[in-house]
Amino acid sequence: MSEAPTLTDTDAAASTSLREFEARARAFLEEHVPRRDTVVVTDTMSAEVVANEQELQKKIYDAGFAAITQPKEHGGQGLGEAESMAWGALTAGYAVPRMLIAISHGMCGPIINLLGTPEQKAKYLPDLWRANTLFAQIFSEPGAGSDVAGLQTRAEKVDGGWLMTGQKVWTSNAQYCDYGVIVARTNPDVPKHQGITMFIINLRDPAVTIRPLRVATGEYPFNEIFIDSLFIPDSDRIGEVDKGWDAAVAMLRFERISIGTSSTKSTGPLSFEKLADVAREAGLAQDPAARAALVEAHVLEQGTDLLALRMREEVEAGIDLGPRGSIAKLAGASANFRVNEIISDIAGLSLVAWDGPGAAYPPLTKAFTGAPSSWTAGGTIEIQLGIVGERVLGLEKDPSVDRGVPFRDIRRSA
Ligand SMILES: Cc1cc2nc3c(=O)[nH]c(=O)nc-3n(C[C@H](O)[C@H](O)[C@H](O)COP(=O)(O)OP(=O)(O)OC[C@H]3O[C@@H](n4cnc5c(N)ncnc54)[C@H](O)[C@@H]3O)c2cc1C
Known part of the structure; x- marks a missing residue:
């Protein structure tokens, strides 16, 4: 009979230190970061938003919660994937800076870390992780x-x-x-x-x-x-x-993985919960077509969130997603496209009409008008289809007129 697995001293120490990390993170968030449902969370940068978020990000860094898995010698915390995942889960309900560091921390820092010289890492990374500098x-x-x-x-x-x-x-x-x-x-x-x-x-x-x-x-x-x-x-x-x-290509993969593995859909203005509220306000709670559309929105949200979770776990486990990062980007963008159609059916003209000059721009309108950018940012849907077809599924390559031709001989308009 095989013995039941026992917790080794190392496992026990790791789980204690993870619990300590989570307790510290919870206390820090409660003291320093507003909850998402108590503030207007904006994706739009302005000089004021940037200055405020930079201050907050510095506090987050100084408390040991930024660049969690990055090496200590270049300004990172030198901790493991478990702490990184715990921080991601704990911050879901808090207004931590996201857009501010999406490109700096999601793409530029990782590429410097991957390909930079020791001098470049020493010169740029500590300030980048602390958000003293933005990239x-x-x-x-x-x-x-x-x-x-x-x-x-x-x-x-x-x-x-x-x-x-x-x-x-x-x-x-x-x-x-x-x-x-x-x-x-x-x-x-x-x-x-x-x-x-x-x-x-x-x-x-x-x-x-x-x-x-x-x-x-x-x-x-x-x-x-x-x-x-x-x-x-x-x-x-x-x-x-x-x-x-x-x-x-390596940097674009960081981008697609970062877009594809971020799971904030269920907290955004186009989330199922918010759409259901809009349907109720529009008097469509009993409308069969609206209800069917809401169920569809929920299923899309669940599907993309679960895919993002799975890919995040693979990344955390050190598995290289390679071109599969494009699958998460494609799934998220396609779901967003359909949800945008659903919200326009439910909310109608009220989506694009609101109180006159000076009135706050409704978050739902902003999300609706901004949604098309999600199927272009990080490479368009068509380009992701090409990547998945050729590099994940092994389908035939697209024909190309300039393969192997020196750049100076390629015909172009300017
Ligand atoms: C929100 C947002 C943020 C962005 N941020 C940045 C940034 O920070 N830095 C940066 O460098 N860029 C950024 N971009 C630019 C983005 O990378 C490009 O918009 C994108 O790569 C598409 O290029 P394009 O706009 O020139 O369109 P085009 O390449 O001209 O494409 C036009 C249309 O043709 C289609 N098409 C093109 N080639 C093919 C093909 N081979 N097969 C099939 N269809 C094709 C496209 O899918 C698209 O529908 C951002 C874009 C958005 C929307």
Whole structure:
């Protein structure tokens, strides 16, 4: 007869330290962070929101609850996945900064940690994790969004570094950022994926002009960035020269995993609970079509939340999701698309009409008008379908007219 497994001393110590961590986290959250249902939680950054959230994020870091699994020598807490998961679960009901650090902590920090030199990690990571500095992701260009490998911003080798010139677009919250992780063409004589290099740039440099872009909601979530002969020291190059495509793909995977594994759907304005309230207010509680649509919204929410949970557990267990990260992004975006149709059927015109100038912009309207961005951000639905088809399911590759052609010989409009 086999003996029942016993708790080893190491297991017992780990579980005690996890319980201590959770107790500390609970006490910290109660004392320093408002509960989500007691404040208006905004996804929109403004100078005031950024300043307030930076202060809060610093407190979170100083108390030992940011960069939980990152190595201690570069400013992380050096703790395990169990603590990271516990913090994620405990903060679900609290207004901790999310948008503020989504790109810095979700993409830029991880890529510097993965590919950066020891000097880059020492120079950038401690301030990044503490939110003393904010980082932007600077990939998309006017002619290179889905086809980001077709980018035309160029960096030419000069004494001691590189001289960069070009234009970028859709850079989220760059007007509030200090640095950006950018990709630029360093060799036009090879096929487009082979002549790209990744750099860190200083967004406060006078050679960089950041112009915010206004969207339908009246907010400025994105920017155009014009770069005019910006000098970048070679010490700010991430990874090898001309190997920036691999670095960009790795960073986009961090983005899709971070989008796909975040489970805030059931707390957002388009959650089932909120939709059910809207249906009641519209007098549709007994309406069979509305009720069927609400059930559908609930099932979609459960499905995407469970998929996100499963993928998060795989990531926490050290399993590389690779291109499967695109499945979670696709599922979330497709569900969002359908839920947006459902809410427009239920709420009708009240979704886009509210009290006149000066009246608060209703969160539901904002979520409705902002939802289409979720099927574009981090790569469009069509691009994710291509990735899942080719790289997860092994289907035939899309035909390509520029495979193997040197970048300078590819026909383009400008
Ligand atoms: C909320 C949000 C935040 C963003 N933040 C950032 C950021 O911080 N940094 C950054 O660099 N970028 C950012 N972007 C830009 C984003 O990465 C691009 O919008 C996206 O990659 C699509 O590129 P595009 O807009 O140029 O569209 P296009 O590439 O021009 O696509 C237009 C349409 O054609 C389709 N299409 C294109 N190619 C194919 C193909 N091969 N097969 C089938 N269909 C295709 C697309 O799916 C889409 O429907 C953000 C976008 C959004 C919406």
